[in-house]
Amino acid sequence: MLFIPHDYQAYSIKWILDNPKSGLFLEMGLGKTSCTLTALNDLLFDYFDIGKVLVIAPKRVAESTWSDEIEKWNHVKDLQVSVVAGTEKQRIAALEARADIYTLGRDNVVWLVEYLQANKIKWPFDALVIDELSSFKNTKSKRFKALKKITPLLNHVIGLTGTPTPNSLIELWPQMYLLDRGERLGKTQGAYKDRYFYPVSGQGHVVYKYGLKEGAEKAIYEAIGDICVSMKSEDHLKMPERIDNFIELKLPANVMRAYKEFEKEKILEFKDDVLTAANAAVVAGKLLQFANGYVYDDEKKSHFVHNVKIEALKEIIDTSQEQSVLVFYNFKHDYEALAKEFKALKPRTIETPQDIKDWNAGKIQLLLAHPASIGHGLNIQAGGHIIVWYGLTWSLELYQQANARLYRQGQKESVIIHHLVAQGTMDEQVIKILKEKDKGQNALMSAVKARIKQHERG
Incomplete structure (x- = not known):
């Protein structure tokens, strides 16, 4: 199928190309995957900025969606994809296969980092796509800690999500940290909370609920605005009823x-x-x-x-x-x-x-x-x-x-x-x-x- 990008998609593709660390906060249905594949194709074969791409996504998305999208669009059909899934033996074989893009279920992130470290294998990827960046909103999770270790080794990091802060802007800090190592919202989540939030309710030292300080929301969005772009489907698509x-x-x-x-x-x-x-x-x-x-x-x-x-x-x-x-x-x-x-x-x-x-x-x-x-x-x-x-x-x-x-x-x-x-x-x-x-x-x-x-x- 011929890919003719909408204006907003062309803008999103250029955004990724212009920003080595970028967040694409596009609402569901706006074509995050096709935009990202187009940009990756350019970075791989026109700009020669990257050599191997790791895509981390929910299990089923990693196993089918990215491969299906590559098959769907003529301009990226030559991209070689290796799905890192199955038994450990199958995952290792997929890692060793020659490909441009390697897709990995997010539940295997810890395994990948530990496997490469244990076998003293140099980190092989210079670009990372985190599909559903919002699933890395918990700083205590093992997969966040594992990913945190390897982000300094990457030339390009692309974060994709439709809902970066479904519950609270506090959840934005871990996601942004994986993109810019704390450059925009601070090196620690504690410092981020102190700067932009105040405790509303709690018990002792435990805070149950935070509120935003006056002007904080605007300040947060301004701080990340140079690398993150946000779009809503209602503004760009004519959707059925x-x-x-x-x-x-x-x-x-x-x-x-x-x-x-x-x-x-x-x-x-x-x-x-x-x-x-x-x-x-x-x-x-x-x-x-x-x-x-x-x-x-x-x-x-x-x-x-x-x-x-x-x-x-x-x-x-x-x-x-x-x-x-x-x-x-x-x-x-x-x-x-x-x-x-x-x-x-x-x-x-x-x-x-x-x-x-x-x-x-x-x-x-x-x-x-x-x-x-x-x-x-x-x-x-x-x-x-x-x-x-x-x-x-x-x-x-x-x-x-x-x-x-x-x-x-x-x-x-x-x-x-x-x-x-x-x-x-x-x-x-x-x-x-x-x-x-x-x-x-x-x-x-x-x-x-x-x-x-x-x-x-x-």
Whole structure:
């Protein structure tokens, strides 16, 4: 296929060529991969600035998306790619193969650094692409620490993401550090926090929530503006219509009574002064399980509560007239219930590149996916235009990225996103937060605190 870049894509390509350390913060669907491949092709064969490129990406993206994009576009089809995946023996063989671009799942970053060091092999790459830079937002993670070691050895570093700060601008520091070694936002995250933030709430020396100092947001963006470019799809693409459909489901009276008792029991295990993001997530998770129809006990056994969402999903599938449907679930028992109930439709999950090809070819009528497993980089918009959120997620980032698997550049149909919402349950709180684009843990804790106060009042 002939690649004719949009103006914003031509700008993005030039941005990478002009900035050895660059951040491309392009919203889902704007073609980050094709832009980056074009720039890499130029750097390899026109500028001769680089010799070998390492691409670090989510597992499935590393194993299929980059190879598929190279096959798709005529101008980069001569690029040789080696997928570093599989057993250790297979990964080593892939590293030793002759190629221009080597793609590696982010879960193997630590292995790669340790393998090369243990065998005293000189770092072989002079360019690095971090696809989904936002997945390196935790300074304590092993993969961040491993990558931090090798960034001084690179001539070019390109960070790609659509959502660099899904929860807080504090998460921007680790990502920028991997690009510029602390040149713009400071050498340590502590210094970054001291400069731009102030503590809002906490206990002792532990800070639960930070606020931005006056003028800090503008100052942060100005500090990184010389190497990072940010674009939104709504400003550059003519997208098909997106239809968000919120289906309110009424639980049977006896089930609703049981839910209220269950909620009261779980909520009152915590008081406001000991509530943390971790135990708020536990409480909210239990209530969302109940809303979906099953709950886990302390021994991780699931127990059936109701089938209201199953019945609602049946109606959606029936009225879809055999069109392909992508269903997002949240818990293992949801998947098991869906796989059993819709066995006749032969539901599939995306496990391999062949699954992606089958979906895009219209060979899968029912695709079941957890948003965390399908959220970044997969191009599956050709396979369908109907999404059902069977189980809801608190994470705005996961929600946006998951929807963008179908609602993105290349989609030719209006995208319908159904949300199954059990009335009077935690589902409603999740929808409220997603609609308001509230961000993560703070919103979750506020929702649980509100329920605590309500039950304490009786």
